[in-house]
Amino acid sequence: MSARDKRWTVVDLFSGAGGMSWGFHAHPAFRVAAAVDAQKSKPSRSTLDCNSTYQSNIGIRPLNYDLQEIHPSELRQAVRREGKLRNPTVLIACPPCTGFTRTLPKNHQEDDPRNSLVGRVAEFAAALQPKIIIVENARELIRGSFKSHSVNLIAQLQRLGYSVHADIYRLDKMGLPQRRERAIIIAVAAGLPMRTLHDLWCGWKVNSKSTTVRHAIYDLPEVSAGQTHPADPSHASSAVTDSVLRRIRSIPSDGGSWIDLFADPRTAELATPAMRRSVQANRVNHFSDVYGRMAWDMPAPVIKRECSHVGNGRYTHPQQDRLCTVRELALLQGFPEDYRFDGTSRQNAYRHVGDAVPPLISHQLAWVCSWILGGAKPKPNKFILPNTTLNPEDILQDKTSNSEQLKITAPKAD
Incomplete structure (x- = not known):
């Protein structure tokens, strides 16, 4: 941290339209210092133009680097220069999930070349030396036919001295009005305690009426x-x-x-x-x-x-x-009601929504990180992202809960 700005710093790789970054941007203890995205669409299509959407909301322009090709040392230099930092406190890395998702039948038999980006996260972590690393992806990252990529990532991070927790979460159980299951990997440097979304939600539960389509978009x-x-x-x-x-x-x-x-x-x-x-x-x-x-x-x-x-x-x-509409799907994807998608084509705006990590969830991850870094365990009035479909009054105490309902236990690595 600099003498002028005592906030913890965040670097976001594969930053997209800013869904993961926004959760940290909205947290008073974090500064999103740098982001990177190549804006790649399908080969036959034009750019995703997600960096302009990111800049409109987060306030910085992501670096346009191909993370499959750039050398970690070159990335480190660019990030340090852009973010005015030495090493980030938190490294976010959410590689494309297209090659893992079970909705594409070929993913059960063919290992998509883009899946190798998961392993690159460890290389970037070695270069940037963050205190915390967060990876989010389709649940098949740690359960599917090619879970070897996550097994390899976890092993590499452990060799670098990180403690690692990986699991699959039902995001509707954390307030997202959508039946979404995602894999989340958290790695913490030596000397820091491991905290997870399970721990954050222990003792609390979401009123199921607050995660319906009606609750989210009926009054638009x-x-x-x-x-x-x-x-x-x-x-x-x-x-x-x-x-x-x-x-x-x-x-x-x-x-x-x-x-x-x-x-x-x-x-x-x-x-x-x-x-x-x-x-x-x-x-x-x-x-x-x-x-x-x-x-x-x-x-x-x-x-x-x-x-x-x-x-x-x-x-x-x-x-x-x-x-x-774009706005309706964005609300169902956990974006704040005033998030801007108007700087690009409408088709790209729809893609930006569908590609994103729900900010409603990333804000919870930001509070998990601040807890890991020495803060107190937050209550729902803190970790619920303002201006989304979820409100603090939608959270109920659950004295019998051990947060088991939040997760779908992933199989242990072989």
């Missing part, structure tokens, strides 16, 4: 497909073709699915060829979330990167005949 003003609300440029829903709009209108509100189209011959005519083939093959659960509506009184389904079209998942509004 109505908009139509292709319309932007004048008071919020991110409360905007993409336009759809007439055939897609007719299909949406024929799907029952509050949890309906494309399968419901086949209940009536008149609406069955609106089904896509893929839907017809699935019914003919008696695979009615095949991609059942496609074109599906969210249900008001349940958490949202997992919000993924390609959430910009109703044909990619259950992203249709529970009642209105349209795709959920």
Whole structure:
């Protein structure tokens, strides 16, 4: 820390639109000093342009380096120069989860080249020497077919002298209005105590009514497909073709699915060829979330990167005949209600939301880190991120809890 600024410093690798950084940015004891993201989209597409969104909200411009190629010593020099620091207190590193997620069938058999980025985290940790390291990814990082990447990472961090804890968490149990399961790895330097989200939530539980779609977005003003609300440029829903709009209108509100189209011959005519083939093959659960509506009184389904079209998942509004807006999905992803996504294309904005670590959760991780670094265990009125869908009054005491409900125990490394 400098003599002028006594806050602990944070460096965010694979920073995206700032979801993980925001949780620390909102904590008074931390300063986000530097961030790095190559802004890579799919090869056939243009840049993700996430660094402009990051800068609009966090206030610094991420360094545009490819973390698969840059040498750790070069990264160290760039980060020290940019962040005006020697070594960061906290290193955040959330490599792409595309190669791990179970939603892509090939990930059960093919080891995606991007998965090797997990191992690079240890190389960057060796160069930057942070006191705490946090890695977040799909649950398959520590449970899936290629968990060897996390096993290797943990072993490397332990050789560097860190104590490491890895587990899988149900984020709805920590207040996110979404059925999201994520792997979180925390490593702490020698001499520091290990604290986790389990410890933070011990003795507390979330009122389940506060993690529903209704609680999160019910009071937002109505908009139509292709319309932007004048008071919020991110409360905007993409336009759809007439055939897609007719299909949406024929799907029952509050949890309906494309399968419901086949209940009536008149609406069955609106089904896509893929839907017809699935019914003919008696695979009615095949991609059942496609074109599906969210249900008001349940958490949202997992919000993924390609959430910009109703044909990619259950992203249709529970009642209105349209795709959920960027703002609605951002709220369901744990962003504050005033987070800005208006500096890029709408399609990129949807990707920024789907790619992000929920800030509602990253803020809790920031409080875990401040606890590790010598602070007291915070109460919910401290670790609940302001201006999100979760409020301190949504948290209840749970004297019988040992936080087991928060986690899905990961298998031990072989």
